[in-house]
Amino acid sequence: EDQVTQSPEALRLQEGESSSLNCSYTVSGLRGLFWYRQDPGKGPEFLFTLYSAGEEKEKERLKATLTKKESFLHITAPKPEDSATYLCAVQAGYSGAGSYQLTFGKGTKLSVIP
């Protein structure tokens, strides 16, 4: 069974204080690992897809990295508008029913204090 564990559950940062969020996973052959941002009461917003160990993707103050067992979302010099819940999801690589289905972690709630 595919599993995704995110840590910490919640993180409070001062504005400008860089940090990292962790996503560890077990999956039967990784097709892709996805990061989403979710604001309260809204749908998740797609951020990144990572496909293989060593891959990195960047967007503004966010950088996502991938190893064979975990992914990190690095936040550099965060601003209050970066406050949100960040979700990690994996997609298994087998074909047939279940293909492309996402298994999500419970998320990390990030609060950036001015």
Added chain:
Amino acid sequence: EAGVTQSPTHLIKTRGQQATLRCSPISGHTSVYWYQQALGLGLQFLLWYDEGEERNRGNFPPRFSGRQFPNYSSELNVNALELEDSALYLCASRPGGVNEQFFGPGTRLTVL
């Protein structure tokens, strides 16, 4: 390009009633996924529709059902509502041959 849309935004029902939630995917996307996000829980996969067919369902009882129409829009039906069905129901769409799913704003279902 318009995103995934869902209706209604909020839905209030009483226990035992039926709820119908609707989703319109991004134009050109043929797959639609439904997820439940209950308070304190992560997104739980409900159903996957592709080209009008149900392709897979998550670990939910049969009273959760749905369908996909010829225009690829989708409907989620929840029968015999229970209090624990209260949650944010999210729809996502995906074009063929692409891995990423794009989410709508969700429908907040409250069961009293």
